[in-house]
Amino acid sequence: MKRRDLFAGSFALGAVAARNSWASVPAAAAALQRTATPGTMPHLPPLRVHMNQLTDIKVCLRPFRAAGPRLDVEKIGDKTVIHHYGHGGSGWSLSWGSADIVVGKAASTLEKRVAVIGCGVIGLTTALTAQRAGMDVTIYTKDLLPHTRSVRANGSWTPDSRIALTKPAGPGFASLWEQMARYSWKTYRDYLGLPGNPIDFRDSYTLSDTPFDQTPEPPAPLRAAPITPAPANPKIAQNLLNMAS
Ligand SMILES: Cc1cc2nc3c(=O)[nH]c(=O)nc-3n(C[C@H](O)[C@H](O)[C@H](O)COP(=O)(O)OP(=O)(O)OC[C@H]3O[C@@H](n4cnc5c(N)ncnc54)[C@H](O)[C@@H]3O)c2cc1C
Structure with a gap:
């Protein structure tokens, strides 16, 4: 980044x-x-x-969704699936904040064993956040680093790039976006000078x-x-x- x-x-x-x-x-x-x-x-x-x-x-890809990134929880059989994709042109920028939100949802299931699918910037930040929260994480992925799409992006701070459209995203999205952006900014700041x-x-x-x-x-x-x-x-x-x- x-x-x-x-x-x-x-x-x-x-x-x-x-x-x-x-x-x-x-x-x-x-x-x-x-x-x-x-x-x-x-x-x-x-x-x-x-x-x-x-x-x-x-x-590279800007996986855009008009309603903004998908972060909802779905029950499939006895598994809890937490969707986490669609960050458009802001995936790097919002990743840590977005990961914090979905890992919070995972934590509320009290399940300690977590499978993360994909190791683009969204998968990796999710896996690390879950690991730091004490979860036992396994990543399943089609492409390994450095062959993910994320690696080909700029990695600049662009948190509002192709992230959502006003109407489909709805009035609640702005504060969710702000939460992701603020959390990511703080997290990235901790990596300065390393x-x-x-x-x-x-x-x-x-x-x-x-x-x-x-x-x-x-x-x-x-x-x-x-x-x-x-x-x-x-x-x-x-x-x-x-x-x-
Ligand atoms: C040109 C360009 C520049 C960009 N610049 C910036 C920028 O400066 N700042 C910024 O914040 N954002 C930027 N972006 C946006 C950002 O790159 C994306 O939002 C981000 O890379 C999406 O990450 P991801 O992890 O969701 O997807 P990906 O990086 O595509 O990762 C998807 C992962 O899922 C795996 N996978 C896919 N299908 C399967 C399957 N069936 N089974 C198992 N695993 C699977 C893949 O192998 C991969 O590991 C840019 C995008 C583009 C196109």
Whole structure:
């Protein structure tokens, strides 16, 4: 998971490629001035991107459900099945918080032996959360690491990316989403500075074919993390802004 800084602006790919550095793109330089710590402004060389530099194409999934992730409990025979999937473009970001919710449901059955199906980011965080809660966990999976779809994702902090649609998700979803986002944020924070840097804060840049000064101002950044534009649920957007303030 790499959380990334978002400059309060975006780069114009065409413009940058044609010039020597960010400093010659006035709007980008101004955005950098607003956000970078004085004396630490990076030199960004122009990009040279050509089709023949493509070495691989990887496909990931955003398992989207209009009603938001499925987290409900179902009884099948003598087994309790707790569904846990459908986190859209926010699986990495919401995983720990979502795992906390479903493991809470598992704990309420008093069953100590748990089978987790899948070892994408959702399966792994669920298994670890269950293990930390004292459960005896076995993972059953079709693909092993590193061949899960999750491994191919960015792993940025994007908790409101393709997560739900307002109407099907219903009025209760915003607070559930906020619970997942807050819990995940706190959990990821605990991984900062650990060996191997599993989590860090990074600068990130938005590329665009439209010149920077012709695009509208992007939404205010969530501290050091990017917010994808126009979340589907306006309540979620408001909650994000509240979290950032
Ligand atoms: C291009 C891209 C970029 C993304 N970037 C981000 C990002 O920056 N931040 C973010 O928060 N989210 C991001 N996402 C979304 C995120 O990657 C997904 O929400 C997340 O990977 C879903 O995880 P998962 O564990 O549900 O699914 P998967 O990673 O697909 O894992 C599913 C698991 O189930 C197993 N399985 C499947 N079928 C069976 C079966 N029949 N029997 C047994 N096991 C089975 C698989 O083998 C696998 O282990 C991105 C998505 C895409 C497409």
